[in-house]
Amino acid sequence: MNWYDSHATLIQLAMIMALLGYSIQLAARSGALSLAGVGFFGIGGFGAGQLLKNDWPPAVAVVTVVAGSAVIGAVLSLVFAQIRGLYFAMGTLAFTLFAQTLASSWPKFTGGESGIFAIPLVMTTGGLALMVGVAAAFALVTEFGAYGRKLRLLEEDEILAASMGVRIRRERAIALVLSAICGAAAGAGQSLTFGYFSPGQVSFALTTNAVIVMVIGGTRSWFGPIVGAFVLAFLPTWLQATGDWRAVVQGLIAVAIIVLVPGGVAGTAVDLARWGAQRTWSRGQQPAKPLKPPTDPAAGAKPQARLS
Amino acid sequence: MGQYTVNALALGGVYALFTLGLSLCWGVLNILNLAQGALFMAGALTAYEIANAASLPFVGALVAGVVASAVLAGAFELLVFRALRRRARNVHEAELAILISTIALAAAVVAVGLVRTGGLATAYPEDFFRVTPHHVAGVVFTDVQVLIAVCAVLMTVGVVMFVKWTNTGRAIRAVAHDRPTAALMGIDADRLSLGVVSFSAGLAGLAGVLYGARLGFVDAAMGDSLLFKAFVVIVLAGVGSVGWAFVGAVALALIETFVTAYASANVENLVVFGIIMLFLAVRPQGIAGRRVQRV
Numbered sequence: 001m002n003w004y005d006s007h008a009t010l011i012q013l014a015m016i017m018a019l020l021g022y023s024i025q026l027a028a029r030s031g032a033l034s035l036a037g038v039g040f041f042g043i044g045g046f047g048a049g050q051l052l053k054n055d056w057p058p059a060v061a062v063v064t065v066v067a068g069s070a071v072i073g074a075v076l077s078l079v080f081a082q083i084r085g086l087y088f089a090m091g092t093l094a095f096t097l098f099a100q101t102l103a104s105s106w107p108k109f110t111g112g113e114s115g116i117f118a119i120p121l122v123m124t125t126g127g128l129a130l131m132v133g134v135a136a137a138f139a140l141v142t143e144f145g146a147y148g149r150k151l152r153l154l155e156e157d158e159i160l161a162a163s164m165g166v167r168i169r170r171e172r173a174i175a176l177v178l179s180a181i182c183g184a185a186a187g188a189g190q191s192l193t194f195g196y197f198s199p200g201q202v203s204f205a206l207t208t209n210a211v212i213v214m215v216i217g218g219t220r221s222w223f224g225p226i227v228g229a230f231v232l233a234f235l236p237t238w239l240q241a242t243g244d245w246r247a248v249v250q251g252l253i254a255v256a257i258i259v260l261v262p263g264g265v266a267g268t269a270v271d272l273a274r275w276g277a278q279r280t281w282s283r284g285q286q287p288a289k290p291l292k293p294p295t296d297p298a299a300g301a302k303p304q305a306r307l308s
Numbered sequence: 309m310g311q312y313t314v315n316a317l318a319l320g321g322v323y324a325l326f327t328l329g330l331s332l333c334w335g336v337l338n339i340l341n342l343a344q345g346a347l348f349m350a351g352a353l354t355a356y357e358i359a360n361a362a363s364l365p366f367v368g369a370l371v372a373g374v375v376a377s378a379v380l381a382g383a384f385e386l387l388v389f390r391a392l393r394r395r396a397r398n399v400h401e402a403e404l405a406i407l408i409s410t411i412a413l414a415a416a417v418v419a420v421g422l423v424r425t426g427g428l429a430t431a432y433p434e435d436f437f438r439v440t441p442h443h444v445a446g447v448v449f450t451d452v453q454v455l456i457a458v459c460a461v462l463m464t465v466g467v468v469m470f471v472k473w474t475n476t477g478r479a480i481r482a483v484a485h486d487r488p489t490a491a492l493m494g495i496d497a498d499r500l501s502l503g504v505v506s507f508s509a510g511l512a513g514l515a516g517v518l519y520g521a522r523l524g525f526v527d528a529a530m531g532d533s534l535l536f537k538a539f540v541v542i543v544l545a546g547v548g549s550v551g552w553a554f555v556g557a558v559a560l561a562l563i564e565t566f567v568t569a570y571a572s573a574n575v576e577n578l579v580v581f582g583i584i585m586l587f588l589a590v591r592p593q594g595i596a597g598r599r600v601q602r603v
Contacts, residue, residue, distance in 0.1 A: 033404050079589040086340040086403055090539055091588050093342075097536040098581045105574050158400065204532045208415045211408060244423045251416025258409045259391050 008125065014233035015128040016189045020206070021213035021225030022135040023182035027175035028219045029142075031155040032084070034176055035207055036076065036092035037183035039099035040069045042202035044187025046103070046110050049119040049197045058122040062188045066181055073180030077173035084158075088172070092179075096207055103199035115198025116191075123192035131185045132226065138178075139222035155219075212254045218264020220271070227266040310447040312565050318453035318522065320561030321460035324554045325515035327538040327545075328463060329508030335548020336484040336504050338403050339389065343381075343410040344512050344538070345531025346417035351377040351513025352520035352530065353421050359436045366437050370517050377513025378506040384413055385505040390498065421528035429527040437521045452522045459514060464554040471550065480504065484548060540580055543587045546594025556595075 004011070023037030044065045051061035080091050103110045110116065142148055154161045154171055162168050191197035209232060216231050217224025235250060242249045261268050326348060333339040341347075351373035358369045388409050396402035439450045471477040482490040483497050491497050515534075520526045541560055545552035560580070567576040587594065 028404075031400070031404075033407065079585050081589070083588055083592045085400060086334065086338065086407060087588070087592060089404070089407055090340060090542075091584075094536060094539045094543075094581075094584055097532075097539075098577065101533075101536070101577050102574075105577060157398070204529075204535075205415070205418075208411055211411045212415070215408060215412065245419075247419035247422065248416050251412055251414075251419055254412035255388060255409060255416065258405065258412060259388055262395065262405070 010233050012125055012128055012189075012193050014229045015125075015132045016186050016193070016229075017209065017213055017232060018132050018226045018229035019135060019182050019186035019189060020210040021217060021228050022132075022139065023179045023186065024210055024214045025217065025219055025225050026135070026139060026178040026182060028214065029139075029151045029155060030171050030175045031158060032172050032175045033089040034092045034179040035089060035211075036073070036095045036176065037179050037186070037210055038202060038207045039092075039096035040073070040180045040183030041187035041190070041206065042099045042103050042199075043069050043072070044184030045191040045197040045201065046116065046187075047184075048188035049116050049191040050109065052120050052122065052192065053116070053118070058120075058192065062185070062192070065188050066184045069180040069184035070177050073177040074173060076180075077176040080172070080176065081169055084172070092176070093207070096202075097204070100199070100202045100204070103202045110197075110199050113199065115196055115200070117196050119191050119195045119197065121192065121195045123189055128189050128193065131189060135182055135185075136222055136226060139225075143222045212250075214264070215254050215257055216265050218267025220263050220267035224264055224266040228264070231265070310445070312569055313562070314447050314449045314453065316561040316565035317558065318449075318456045319565065320558035321456035322515050322519045322522070323534070323537050323541060323561055324460040324557035325456075325463060325511050325518070326534050327541040327553050327557050328467060328550060329511035330538050331542050331545070331548055331550065331553050332467070332504055333508045334542070336480055337501050338399060338406075339410070339505065340403070340407045341381075341410050341505075341508070342407065342535065343384065343414035343417060344508070345535045346414035346421075347377045347381055347509045347512040348516040348519070348531040348534060349421050349526070349528060350380055350417055351516030352526040353424060353516075353528075354513070355436075355517040355520060356430065356432055356526045357424070359433050363435075366521070369436070370514070373517035374510045374513040377516070378510035380417070381509030382502055382506040384410075385502050388413065389501070389505070418528050418531075421526075425526060425528050427528065429525045431525045432520065450522075452518065456518045456522065459518065460554065460557075463511060463514075464550060467550050476500075476503075540584050542594070543584050543592075544594055549594065552595055 020037050020041060023040070024034060027034035047065035047068065048061050051064060052058060056064070076092075076095060080088055083091055104113065142151065150161070150166055150171075153164065154166055154168070158168060187197070190201065213225055213228035213232055215228070217226070217228030235253075236246060239246045239249055257264065263271055326344065330341060330344045333341045333344075353373075354376035355369040355373040358364055358372045364372070389406050392405040392409060393402045396405055437452065439452060441448050441450050471480055479490070479495045479500060482493065482495055483500055487497055512531075516531070519530070523530075537557075537560060541553055541556040544556040544560070563579065564576050567579055
């Protein structure tokens with residue numbers, strides 16, 4: 001038995017997590033934290049499962065739920081048009097929490113606590129890889145060029161971006177639609193790969209894991225979610241020694257990365273590589289340091305020197 | 309009818325205590341603490357551990373739960389939030405980094421809860437809290453329900469008076485309005501942050517112990533559903549508005565109880581979600597909230 005066969009399930013799960021990671025990351029690149037991905041994961045999972053059980057062709061079913069989710073995402077973005085920052089994060093999380101309660105209280109569609117079974121197993125590792133590939137390719141293409149600069153400006157300083165002509169509301173709507181598409185694709189992948197989908201899978205814990213994928217991968221590089229998802233999937237194997245406390249250690253590792261490695265593991269690796277390239281290219285020249293305002297407005301917590 | 313109202317008031321008290329902390333942190337410090345649900349559970353879990361380890365009276369376990377949650381959140385502030393706030397280039401970046409960190413912190417705390425309870429709803433010891441039902445005018449209520457209502461009212465009134473009339477309260481309002489300028493005025497914003505974060509978590513712990521005593525058990529995921537309720541209340545009331553948060557919490561509990569009783573839980577969920585979406589679309593600052601768009 002080769003390595004792939006013995007890890008097939010783990011690899012499939014990692015690719016589903018990568019899609020959920022993209023559902024947060026593609027939106028986060030424009031400075032909007034969208035936690036709606038897991039809500040759409042539920043829509044995609046139950047939707048694709050039900051369509052397959054009604055003998056729809058698999059490809060049509062997946063495209064239908066993804067397109068439907070994109071429409072719901074667009075409608076949601078109209079509702080959220082006025083809000084930003086923490087409100088936007090909270091609104092999208094509220095959507096996910098609502099989807100969660102709906103999943104467990106709508107047994108006709110979701111099969112109640114036990115979920116829906118016997119969904120045809122039409123998804124292959126190749127199919128999952130194709131979906132992850134499309135998301136990654138999209139992230140790669142939009143990371144560079146004029147659009148990439150626009151996104152970075154938006155993440156850096158919204159007001160400046162607006163004054164330079166970036167249409168913030170439109171960008172935020174696009175972010176939410178992308179979040180919806182990736183979330184729904186992950187849900188469809190989950191239910192068609194494993195043949196069942198239950199309300200318990202649409203959980204706050206899954207949102208946490210998707211966030212951890214983004215934390216590990218960072219928001220700055222197109223392959224971040226893939227790295228993050230595979231690290232998260234294989235972390236349990238590496239942390240076997242911690243036994244029962246594995247999940248606790250996992251959470252603490254995520255916190256440590258947030259505090260100590262702000263760009264995420266993948267993002268920091270890319271930064272280091274770029275920095276190294278710059279060093280060899282212009283030997284002796286220090287990379288420019290960003291200008292720091294005299295008082296850091298966000299941190300201005302230090303008591304100022306008092307005259308005494 | 310009367311019975312539903314009594315139950316709703318006790319439930320509203322739990323919502324109010326929980327939301328009060330969340331709203332304070334958000335309104336004063338721009339911290340959306342998604343670990344509030346985990347801190348809520350941590351309070352209930354500590355009370356459970358204490359009740360099992362030593363036969364402390366209920367009040368002792370209650371205090372232990374509150375202190376445990378407050379200390380835990382104090383550690384969050386000192387070790388995590390402060391570093392993120394210092395590093396961020398602007399307020400927006402700090403907000404999002406701290407929000408993400410609270411999700412990871414919540415995961416760690418809930419994981420501890422899962423280990424200790426084995427992932428099941430775990431009952432408190434028999435003699436933890438003797439529930440005495442009282443019959444007044446055709447309705448039944450218990451000591452815990454009374455205690456919840458009293459705590460919620462006292463805490464709300466206390467916080468409103470504290471923020472309005474004390475010097476520290478004025479400092480809190482100054483920091484909420486403009487943190488850098490408040491720091492220039494000699495306000496120790498770091499110390500104040502620690503205080504507000506710990507106090508908010510203490511409220512979550514208090515709500516957790518009381519809710520645990522009301523249900524009779526502790527469950528690692530008990531905080532998740534409250535997070536959604538608290539969002540609804542905050543969206544209704546507006547961020548940082550303490551008095552309206554109390555009104556909103558009680559109103560939400562009444563709506564829930566009566567819609568569930570006379571229609572169904574599905575209708576209740578739809579109604580609640582509809583309210584939150586309507587407010588976010590039309591009046592995102594809530595009934596009494598401050599402006600959302602800060603420039």
